Amino acid sequence: MTEDRRGTFRRNAFTFGSLLLACGEVACLVWDATETGAQIEVETDQPVPDRFPVRLTEGSDPRPAAVAWRRSRRIGIAFEG
Numbered sequence: 001m002t003e004d005r006r007g008t009f010r011r012n013a014f015t016f017g018s019l020l021l022a023c024g025e026v027a028c029l030v031w032d033a034t035e036t037g038a039q040i041e042v043e044t045d046q047p048v049p050d051r052f053p054v055r056l057t058e059g060s061d062p063r064p065a066a067v068a069w070r071r072s073r074r075i076g077i078a079f080e081g
Contacts, residue, residue: 020053020062021046030056037068037078048075 014032017040018025026046031039033056042048048070053062054077065077 015057017054017056017058017060019048020055021049028054031074035079037065037076039074039076041074043073045073051080 015030017028017030027043028040051066054065064080068076068078
């Protein structure tokens with residue numbers, strides 16, 4: 001079993017969100033989220049910068065985020081601010 005290194009409870013979200021990048025909005029799947037971060041998966045091979053605003057659900061306010069880890073199209077993010 002993999003060690004859980006998260007400091008807070010992570011709820012399954014499985015919602016559609018979006019990254020707000022210079023090239024426009026890029027859709028993503030939000031696998032799960034906490035108050036401090038989330039695990040997302042981008043649908044395309046679009047390069048994702050180290051920092052970007054993200055909407056976790058359609059119509060939600062964007063939150064500033066930083067990449068914590070990357071595994072192919074899955075990305076762990078930490079919310080900033």
